[in-house]
Each structure stands twice: as structure tokens, then as C-alpha cells.
Amino acid sequence: MNARSETLVLPAPLPLDGGGELARVEVAYETYGALNEDRSNAILLCHALTGDQYVASPHPITGKPGWWERMVGPGKPIDTDRFHVICANVIGSCMGSTGPASEASDGRPYAMRFPVITIRDMVRAHVGLLDALGIEQLHAVVGGSMGGMQALSLAANWPERASRVLVIASTSRHSAQNIAFHELGRQAVMADPRWNQGDYYGGEAPDSGLAVARMAAHITYLSEEALTGKFGRNLQDRDAKSFGFDADFQVESYLRYQGSGFTQRFDANSYLYITRAMDYFDLAEEHGGKLADAFAGTSARFCLVSFDSDWLYPTAESRHVVHALNAAGAAVSFVELSAPHGHDSFLLDVPALDRVIGGFLG
Amino acid sequence: MNARSETLVLPAPLPLDGGGELARVEVAYETYGALNEDRSNAILLCHALTGDQYVASPHPITGKPGWWERMVGPGKPIDTDRFHVICANVIGSCMGSTGPASEASDGRPYAMRFPVITIRDMVRAHVGLLDALGIEQLHAVVGGSMGGMQALSLAANWPERASRVLVIASTSRHSAQNIAFHELGRQAVMADPRWNQGDYYGGEAPDSGLAVARMAAHITYLSEEALTGKFGRNLQDRDAKSFGFDADFQVESYLRYQGSGFTQRFDANSYLYITRAMDYFDLAEEHGGKLADAFAGTSARFCLVSFDSDWLYPTAESRHVVHALNAAGAAVSFVELSAPHGHDSFLLDVPALDRVIGGFLG
16 A cells, blocks of 8 residues: 655754753654645544554554554545555654653653643644645644544644544543543553653563553543443353452453553553643633634634544534534534444444545545 | 440351351441330441441541531431431451451451452341341441442342332442443552552552552542533643643642542552452342342332432433332332532432432431
8 A cells, every 4th residue: 555654853843832842853654645746635644642653554563453444545435545644653652753762862761851742742743744745735634532632733723734624533622531531540650660750761661550541541432331232241251250359350351451452562651741732732722712713714624523422522522613613614514423332433343434534535 | 426436246257258258257337326225216327438437427547527427417317316327337348347457367467368258248247237236127228339239238138127228329230331440440559569469568558559549439439520510621729731740730639639548548458359349249140130039029118319420320220220129019219319429429418319318218
């Protein structure tokens, strides 16, 4: 499919919302499909919290298929025979773009010296990449979950850079409950003595704490119905309860597996920084307190998709964005899809989502 | 109010659902109000996961008022001028009843040598207490959350021991999501190196892990609406975000406070054992798979109360119990109360609950 892995060094320091700038910024990205001559067929895909640029290529650490293989490829809803798809690892992450594990100017990892960044800072780095690639206007920016926040931020802050904006299972701000779950995860990481104030590179990483954080997050990604349908009270490889503390129930085994698998591929400090960026996200606040003002004068077409079983970013959050877009006079379509998987529906087999995405991208 | 603190040593070893028995069982309990001559005015109150017997007396460690002061006392809905109220610390806990911190026969704390117990085991110890007190039939057994599980277990397994059964914000079985949150908490405790396979008595306790577990639980006790109403995205004692990892948001500060406050008064191993007992709870399974069979031939009157904002044990769980009671031909009333606080509503100021309780107790 003509997949390429690249890393760009931004030509100038990146100004940050928190003040100051990040001196030398690398942006690691994948592309799929060919860029056309007038550079008008590019789609920027934005990944979620623990996602990465390996949308439709095997993950270099786990060897697993890309996270959106089902959506991106020749003849697929995001058709790489027609579109040039770009996905960049967000800054703050750990798959090649500059983050807390990267070397600072003194040659040692930033660790907690890395600045606290925002969703807009991540998007600012993406825009730097588009500039370097000579792409003035995207055919579309597309993202689910934190990817949707990036898509909204691009639309609000660089409105001329995308003609279509597709936001799936996302929100314009983190709620108190969203913040609470992230804080829980951060405290789990920081409670691990191996975290050592973030200075663990070259030694043992705080895998136990990070695994607990991942378990907490996973519970929020699935609906109660999905957990019941998938696991119920079924026992794991045994006929009776053990009257001990092993993983008697399948759901326990599943969570332990999700927790421990995650630590192989993700940096704990990145988890702290990216969750912080999401918690700080409040698009209305960035634009004087009124969300409609974030989209004033936009000429992009928007599409918002939510899932009825998503309790992390429920439909009301998408509807809130749609109302603001309506107030701003933007062209917007909105659909709530029915799927049992909860927030994770955007990554799973939901044929209606394929049709919405294919149709919206035109 | 005539409050008394007592500890009873059960006269015989306690048989356990997991096999074997617990040799020397102490049951610490409080009583309020006088027992009448024919011993017919006793109400057994069953406490929740991290609750204790200090219903309407100051907590001996924290000095805080009892957890149900608003409900229990002279002239209150559970009127100690009329009823003799008994509340016993569950076995497995840490406020005086035998649990993992208690001395085993070798003079050292049980720690993880304590047997895994069930809700029915806790109730078996309560029944031992009632036997010792010469109380053949309770006027009522009352409990919220895990207390409601105990009330249901008493009604199902010792049907002659209570003439009224009041179950608030509870369930007849733990769902996959309930188990998932508890497993998350247990993993947080066990990830703390100070847990040391449970052998931490006399040294430093795994407070960091236990605090994370408590934070996770607290999120489930409050509704999304309650968190938004109480905290929203409000900042804590500051005008702007710090661009750091302090508790910028009020909800973060609240969770940290809840987590650290809890570790003063609760034993981490008790947390493991009691959550395990709750996860194992499945009243239908105990009675051949059909919940109605658990209540066959009961002559007690039941009252089930749920809260519309409770997502831990939602109304559907209470309704499920009510249907089973209907199928068993039991006398049952059921009310879903509207309250914004989520699961914690049963502990908070919900005047409608006072009326339901007062009315049902007669």
C-alpha cells in the first residue's frame, strides 16, 4: 500500500501554550497512498491517547496489525488509492516524536523536565509537519477520541488547513469524571516507587503502576453491557472459584493482560503528559468561553459521530459541539451510531461507521 | 442514646463457604437503644465495604461522626427510642472483628493466610452474634450497598431470622464491571511493594496502593452528574492551570484527599478480602442458578430502594431482585428514588429515603 515511515525535524522551535518553546522537535509519521500533484488529497489522521502513527502498518514493538487497518487501505473507507493518508505520532508520546523519553539538550532524557503540553501544542506540531510537506489544505482531518480533540483544535485554530473535519467519539472538553479517571491513572504511576520522580530511564520502569493505570482506562473504554456480554461472571479456565486472589473471573484475566501488555510498548511519563493534555483540553475556554466562537467563520464541513454505548465521551458531548457549530453557521452532520462496545466502538467492527466515514470523505 | 461497644467471641469455630472453618472469631459490634423484654425490637444494620459498626458513634480513629447519624437515633427514621439497633463489623474487616490483621493461632497476624470469605460467611458470623444475644427474630435487617447483600443473604439463608428486609442501592450479584473496578483496586494494592505479599504488619503499610484503590472506588460512588455539579472543571485554589502535575482541578484534589484519608483507618489486606467477597457474591448461583429459589417460602416483607443516578448498582439490579421476589410470592415493595449523588446517595441527605425507611420499619 505504499506505506512509508519518516521522521521530520521541525525547522524552528515549537511555541507552547504553557509558555516557552520546545527547542528541537522531531515528528515521526507514516504515510499511505500517493500525494497528488496539487497536494489536495491529503488526509491527516490523528491518533488517540495510547495510539501511534502505525495506522495500517504492523506495530514495530508488538508486531500487531495497525490500529485502523480495517478503515485505511486500498478500497477501504479511507481509500489509499485515492487519498494520501498521514498519521503523526503526537509530541509527548513515545513512538518517535519528541516526548519525555527524548534527549534534552544536555543529552539526558527530559523525563519530568519535559514541558506540560496541550492538545493545541500537538496540533501545532502537526501543522509544522504539513508546512514541511507543502500541504496547504487537507482534504480532511480525521480523529477518534483524543484524535477528535486534535481535529477540533485544528479546525478552530487553523481553520484554513482542512476542508473536512471528522470527529468520532470525542468531546470539546474533559469532564470532571474524565479528569478523575486520568488522575487515578497518574496517581497509580506516581505511586510506583520505580517511577522515581520520572527518572527511570536506563533502569526499571514503573510497569506496575502503568499497568494499573491502563486497567482503569480500559474499564472506561468498554460499556457495562460490553463487559457483561463479553465476560459476565464467567470463570477463567476453571470450574469453580479458587477462594484465592488469582484471576478467577475472565474479566480479571482480561484486565491483567491489558495492563501488562501495555507496559511493553508505552512510556509511563508519556502517559502522564498526554493524559494531562487531555484534561487541560477545553476548546471553549481557549476561545473566550463560548464554544461557537471557536468556529467563527469556518468554511469547513464537519461530521460528528458518537456511539450510544460510549460513557467516556457520551453522545451529549458530541451534540454540544454540534450545537456550537450550528450557532457558528458551519455545515455539520451528526450521527449517533448504535454499537455495544462502548468508547472502543470507533476501533472495532461497526459497519455503519465505515459507511459514514466513506460517505463524508466523498 | 445508650450506645454500647462490645466484642463477642463466637462460642464455636465458624464454618466457611470456601471449606474449613475460622477457629476463633471475634465480632465487634455497637448497639443503640434498649432491647425490649421479648427481644422482638432488634434491627440488624449491615455496613458497606469500608464501613464499620460506628453507625451513630464517633469513629475511634478519625473522630468523625458515625456514618448513618442522620438515620439512626432517637426520633430518627431508625428510631432508637423504639428499636434496639445492632451493627457488627464484618469478619474480614479491621475494626475489631476477626480479619487478616488479627492474630492467628501462632500469635502472628493472619495476613494472606486469612481464608477467602464470602458475604454468606459474614452473615453467618452475624447470626452467631444474634444467637449469643438471644435474638431469634429481628424486627428487620437493613443494609445499603454491601450491607444490602448481607441483608439479602440473611433473608435467603436464614429466612426465619428477620421479619423485614430492607435493601438499599444494592445487588444480588456483582457484574463484570463491578468485578473489574474491584480487581483494579486489588491490583493497585498488590502493585505497591510495601504490600509485600500481605506481610506488612509492624512495618510500613501499602498506603500508596490503597489510596489509588480508594480513588478508583470513589469515582464509582459518585455519578458523572454529581462530579460535574460538585467540581466541573473548577481549579483548586488557583486562577490558572499550573502546567504541571499538581492537583490543578478540584476533582483531583478531592480524590487525593479521599485516597490519603482512607489509609489512616483501613487495612489494605481487609480491602482485598472484602472486595473479593463482594465479587464472589451471586445469590442465584448459591441457590441452584435461579434467584427466585433463594427466596422460596420466605415469609418476610421486603423493601428494595435504588437511586436513579447510581451506576454502580443501577436500578435494574434492584428490579432484578424484585422480580425474583415476586416469582417467589414474597411481599415486596420497590422504589427508585431520584437523587443526584450516585451510589453514595444512600449515605447522604435524601429526605425521601428517610420516609421510605421510617415507613417500612413501621
